[in-house]
Amino acid sequence: MKMAGNTILITGGGSGIGRGLAEALHKLGNKIIISGRRKQVLDQTIAANPGMVAVAMDIEDAASIRTFGTQMEKEYPTLNVVIHNAGIMRPENLLERDTTSDAEAMIATNLLGPMRLNAALLPLLMKQPAATIMTVTSGLAFIPLAITPTYCATKAAIHSYSQSLRYQLKSSNIQVIELAPPYVQTELMGEGQASDPRAMPLKDFIAETIELLKTQPDATEILVERVKPLRFAEYNGKEKYDAFFESFNGAMSH
Template identity: 65%
Template sequence: MKISGNTILITGGGSGIGRALAEALHAKGNKVVIAGRREAVLDAVTSANPGMESMLLDIQDGADIAAFARQVVERFPGLNAVINNAGIMKPENVPAVDNLAIIEETIATNLLGPIRLTTALLPHFLKQPRATVLTVSSGLAFVPLALTPTYSATKAAIHSWSIGLREQLKDTSVEVVEIAPPYVQTELMGAQQAADPAAMPLADFISEVMTILETQPEATEVIVERCKPLRHAEASGNFAQVFAALNARHG
């Protein structure tokens, strides 16, 4: 991916990794458009970053995604990249058998949302000289957290979908790049995560991601050092040990 001169849409751009990526890419000379459901949060980000734009989007609503895709292309005809960052992560008490609402919300947000939005934007992207679809999976795509089984499953699905999409688009102008974060200091699972010393500082994560994007423009996966034990657990033969250690920490 070329690191500057793009028009980039970032879902979930109002906070956490989405906001940090938006600000880092904005600083590199890209036109950045952030999207999310909370207008006040988006406005706070754009006010702090003159030149950044925002649009409202309900990533769980298929009809809203379709309308949004038409509007964003009309408003920003130079759009040539999307970062599918919006996501939720909620614990599930499986024995209680009362998780269906969480399961459906998680799948709609983390899996159907990126697929619907990318599908809606692809006709436009295929007309661009160069375009990029960036997916945000997780280290939990490779070693699941038992506390959040559906979240982990959606991220595994995003990883698999990214590979298939990349193969189908290999002879086009559209590249597919997967970013797999480790456990990062954000409020994805609440304020305690943002302050957890066991989590990777957000600034450090973004710095490493930007370095990889800048120095490895042909990279198809962006895996920071903190995430490599998870990414390579199966191949290294350490899956059982990594799974046990992960779930002992977060059980």
């Protein structure tokens, strides 16, 4: 992925990792379009970053995504990078009755959202000389946090989907990159996460990610150092993986 001169769409670009990526890539000389459901958050972000634009979209709604795709093709015909960052993360107690509403929302946003948006935008991306699709998964795609089972399952699914998408597009003009963040200081799970000392500071995560994108232009996965213990946990064998799973979940439950 080249680092300047792109027209980049970032879903969930009004806050957290999405906003951090949007601002960093904006400063490098890219045209940035952010999307999301919260107009106030989008407006605040573009007000702080002159030249950035925002377009509202409900990533849970298939019809909204189709309309959005048509709008992108008409208004931003040079769009060549899509960063699938929008996501929601909710804890679930699987022993409670009627617990599927949060699961269904996470599946719609985190899994179906990127799939539907790709379907809507692939014809436009195929027209560009070079294009990039970046999926944002998580270290939890590789070792689940048991209190957020559906979130972790959606991220594992997007990891698998990214591999298949990359293979199907291998002879095309489109590069597929997976960005797998560790636990980062954002408000994904509430305000407390933004100041949790166990989480990686957002500015540090963005800086390391941008440096990796600059130095590894052909990478298929972007992995900051903090996420590697999760990403490669299974490489150590089942016994060590099981022990790591227990210790990781024990530490994160407090």
